[in-house]
Amino acid sequence: MSPKTVIQSKIDDNMPLTNNVIIKLNEITTMIEDRNNLKENEIEEIKIIFRSILESGERYDVDEIESWFENEGSWKNKNSRIRVINASHYIQDKFEQTARLKIISE
Secondary structure, three states: OOHHHHHHHHHHOOOOOOHHHHHHHHHHHHHOOOOOOOOHHHHHHHHHHHHHHHHOOOOOOHHHHHHHHHHHOOOOOHHHHHHHHHHHHHHHHHHHHHHHHHHHHO
């Protein structure tokens, strides 16, 4: 099995959110003042939080992130939820590409 295949199979598993990831999602919810109108600096902070999740060795499923924000209750604005979910997906893709490049270069 190639390294790329191993990475892909880990990502494709539908994994529930860990307590640490949920804590970070609550952190995002707490730091956002107006969930109906996300500011660019808030999106950047959200990206930093998602990056820190991945860098700490935790993983998340973007569908689970989406479900969490839909069910959390205070994220009523769909556009805001989509922006947060897109940020989580963008950071995850960027992180995985970097990981693949490290494996290939070894």
